[in-house]
Amino acid sequence: MTSASKIRLQAILILIIAVFGALFTWPKGPNWLRDEVKLHLGLDLAGGAHLIYQADVSNIPEDSRDSAVQGTRDVIERRVNALGVGEPVMQTNKSEGHYRIIVELPGITDIKQAIAKIGDTPVLEFKEQAEPVPLTPEERQEREKYNKAQKEKAEAVLSEIIDKDDAAFAEKAKNLSEDSGSKDKGGDLDFAQKGMFVPEFEEVLFDKLADSQTYDKIVETMFGYHIIRRVESRCKDTKTDKITECADNQANIIQEVRGRHILFLKQSLDSKAPLDQWKNTELSGEHLKKAAVVFDQQTGFPIVSLQFNDQGAKLFENITGSNVGKQVAIFLDGAIISAPRVNEKISGGNAVITGNFTVTDARDLTKRLNAGALPVNINLISQQRIGASLGSEAVQKSFIAGIIGMILVALFMIAYYRLPGLIASMALLVYSLIIIALFKLIPVVMTLSGVAGFILTIGMAVDANVLIFERLKEELKSGKTLQAAIDEGFSRAWSSIRDSNLSTLISAFILIWLGESMIKGFGVTLAIGIIVSMFTAITVTRVLLKLMARSGKRGGWVWGI
Amino acid sequence: MLKYRRIFFAFSGFLVAASIASLILFGLNFGIDFTGGSLLEIKTDGEQIAIENILESEKNLNLGDVRVQRTEEGSFLIRMRDVSQEEYEKILEILKASDAASTDNGIETGIKELRFESIGPVIGSELKQKAVWQIFLVVAGITLYIAFAFRKVSKLKEKSKISWKFGISALVALIHDVTITTGVFAILGKFLKVEIDSSFVAAILLVLGYSVNDTIVVFDRIRENLIHHKYSLNLEHIINSSIRQTLMRSINTSLTVLLVLFSLLIFGSASIFYFTLALTIGIAVGTYSSIFIASALLYEWEK
Numbered sequence: 001m002t003s004a005s006k007i008r009l010q011a012i013l014i015l016i017i018a019v020f021g022a023l024f025t026w027p028k029g030p031n032w033l034r035d036e037v038k039l040h041l042g043l044d045l046a047g048g049a050h051l052i053y054q055a056d057v058s059n060i061p062e063d064s065r066d067s068a069v070q071g072t073r074d075v076i077e078r079r080v081n082a083l084g085v086g087e088p089v090m091q092t093n094k095s096e097g098h099y100r101i102i103v104e105l106p107g108i109t110d111i112k113q114a115i116a117k118i119g120d121t122p123v124l125e126f127k128e129q130a131e132p133v134p135l136t137p138e139e140r141q142e143r144e145k146y147n148k149a150q151k152e153k154a155e156a157v158l159s160e161i162i163d164k165d166d167a168a169f170a171e172k173a174k175n176l177s178e179d180s181g182s183k184d185k186g187g188d189l190d191f192a193q194k195g196m197f198v199p200e201f202e203e204v205l206f207d208k209l210a211d212s213q214t215y216d217k218i219v220e221t222m223f224g225y226h227i228i229r230r231v232e233s234r235c236k237d238t239k240t241d242k243i244t245e246c247a248d249n250q251a252n253i254i255q256e257v258r259g260r261h262i263l264f265l266k267q268s269l270d271s272k273a274p275l276d277q278w279k280n281t282e283l284s285g286e287h288l289k290k291a292a293v294v295f296d297q298q299t300g301f302p303i304v305s306l307q308f309n310d311q312g313a314k315l316f317e318n319i320t321g322s323n324v325g326k327q328v329a330i331f332l333d334g335a336i337i338s339a340p341r342v343n344e345k346i347s348g349g350n351a352v353i354t355g356n357f358t359v360t361d362a363r364d365l366t367k368r369l370n371a372g373a374l375p376v377n378i379n380l381i382s383q384q385r386i387g388a389s390l391g392s393e394a395v396q397k398s399f400i401a402g403i404i405g406m407i408l409v410a411l412f413m414i415a416y417y418r419l420p421g422l423i424a425s426m427a428l429l430v431y432s433l434i435i436i437a438l439f440k441l442i443p444v445v446m447t448l449s450g451v452a453g454f455i456l457t458i459g460m461a462v463d464a465n466v467l468i469f470e471r472l473k474e475e476l477k478s479g480k481t482l483q484a485a486i487d488e489g490f491s492r493a494w495s496s497i498r499d500s501n502l503s504t505l506i507s508a509f510i511l512i513w514l515g516e517s518m519i520k521g522f523g524v525t526l527a528i529g530i531i532v533s534m535f536t537a538i539t540v541t542r543v544l545l546k547l548m549a550r551s552g553k554r555g556g557w558v559w560g561i
Numbered sequence: 562m563l564k565y566r567r568i569f570f571a572f573s574g575f576l577v578a579a580s581i582a583s584l585i586l587f588g589l590n591f592g593i594d595f596t597g598g599s600l601l602e603i604k605t606d607g608e609q610i611a612i613e614n615i616l617e618s619e620k621n622l623n624l625g626d627v628r629v630q631r632t633e634e635g636s637f638l639i640r641m642r643d644v645s646q647e648e649y650e651k652i653l654e655i656l657k658a659s660d661a662a663s664t665d666n667g668i669e670t671g672i673k674e675l676r677f678e679s680i681g682p683v684i685g686s687e688l689k690q691k692a693v694w695q696i697f698l699v700v701a702g703i704t705l706y707i708a709f710a711f712r713k714v715s716k717l718k719e720k721s722k723i724s725w726k727f728g729i730s731a732l733v734a735l736i737h738d739v740t741i742t743t744g745v746f747a748i749l750g751k752f753l754k755v756e757i758d759s760s761f762v763a764a765i766l767l768v769l770g771y772s773v774n775d776t777i778v779v780f781d782r783i784r785e786n787l788i789h790h791k792y793s794l795n796l797e798h799i800i801n802s803s804i805r806q807t808l809m810r811s812i813n814t815s816l817t818v819l820l821v822l823f824s825l826l827i828f829g830s831a832s833i834f835y836f837t838l839a840l841t842i843g844i845a846v847g848t849y850s851s852i853f854i855a856s857a858l859l860y861e862w863e864k
Binding site for chain 2: 381459
């Protein structure tokens, strides 16, 4: 291949690269290639939040800290993904013995909710019944008197509404019921399956009553005196969680009854403490190893199985051992979710929660328990949040500044170096197209300082050309032919170009290595810019210069002498 | 050039002395990156509200010193101690309430939060440490780079100590550049409340990397000419012609970079104005010192 055709080939290659660069640089990107290729904007440009959490690992043995923090990170990631934020970034980081979890949420609008979600640590507690405090005979007498009065009140109300319709019942419940949970809803207990209520109550609601009936007796439970009305009923498939036709012989189809009640509270005769007084045990979510959804083999109901760690297993054994025949309550976030009666001492560290769960409820609970079971507390120690409006303004301004800067550089190069200056300006254009395409394709996350770094490289990219052209001038002045002067200029300027870029790259790499995210962005665009500009400023300029030199005359005004 | 070296020395000496004086007198106004604290930027539609008074009078928040600054775009930058998420929400509530009261119409509060940063003191001191490390590593890297660039100079002249004098002069020129840039920011910090943050450190590091090269190019030419003329000419003449030969190259490479920096200063985003300014000052001073100071130092030393 002759050197002339070689240069022509190189020129064509450069043209192709430039066209590709232009296609990707174009705002929409080449739609025919794949979906729109976009510039990835960092938090400061797209808006969003940068959160740094510190993990409290003081309770965790040294050798399992890494995995505990990693596990916490994973949980946070799942929670963040549930928020539906675009491209969140989660990292863990250990610095001087501090474990950090860094969460970046670009484009998020409701940061408050996100912070709440991430920091949500469900508290799982196991409680046992408080020891009853014996009553004095006088107190006992007084309570008996009170309970009798309550029962009479209940009977009076029952006789009043036994024949009335549902609306009247609801009205009465609203006015008189002492069940704070259902009172305002007219005593409505919503659809419920068997197992939700105390046995005495359940027996009446499910077995003795038909729909739209009020039970004609007062029902006494541990809470007090109930007037019970069954409103309606339906059937549900526990597998699909959907309402279906009722069928008798299918284990997965169960009945749900909606009832109302009016409650008149009674006072306990055994204990001074209120009836639902629970006492904390040492066992908590901290001792939980794993929670999982399983299905009850007999009923097909979803239940939540818990597996404790060694310490938890021991505690659980002690608690069940000392509470045989009594209830042990499981509290989640301060609310009771289940209070099973202990039948025997349980060893081995496995337990189940048989609340009245739907499959979805059980899954949610398991997820939360698994998250809450992580012993690592996290603490938000630093946050940055940037509104999107601030960023888009910055993008626009930087874009304009970049264009103007490029025009200024081009004008200067053309005015000073004439034809070679024009060629350098063309190389600069090619450089910009290639680099933006690269930023989009790699992709490089653009921060505001990263954009500044890129614009800075526009000024630096022509440095190599300045070095070459100054050499070229010298060579031309010393009487060499144009072709020889170009060859000599390029080869003699190379070591200066390499050295000057090397020293700037030292700074850029240290910024990438040690800088925090925004500064890192500056280092990254700077380093990529410097490396790419070496290619464009040398290769592109040389090919174009040689192409011109073949037709042009040696020396003269156009070559800047 | 060397003829006028006393003028350049006097000029640089004055700048460095003034910089050191302002560093001692004013100190540096470190940003929340390094000290910990929070920064809230808000925009209001209504009349300017007395944010300082409102927040400082909120005794149960115990915010202490609250500093408010109005930006060119008309938003407010509020600086205070680092606050927790709950405290931050309370602050926003208070500001929204008082804005509604001052605009009087009370229909819709015009306060919009543009950004919020809160950096705990632990992170602050860590970032500070990292910045120190960065500076140390860049200086070490550049020293190695200078040593590498002048590795051949030691072969020049057996008895001459000129080889390491090249390196030391280049380093002194760099210290000169950094001192003056930092000095300017000490003054800006005192009078315009401009803060030293991690982006300032990044700018300084880049200036170090970029400027050292101009010096080395001049020195490289001096070395070449020394060899070429076999030390037959006097040093003053060699240095002068070396500077002349590389002058346009040094000026033009810096000028193209300064052109884009000016464009960023004038048309770019306000949030990186001072970052760009640090780069501009640093690179301008760096170019000046590599042309007029570094070789003059070398000459003073070697003559």
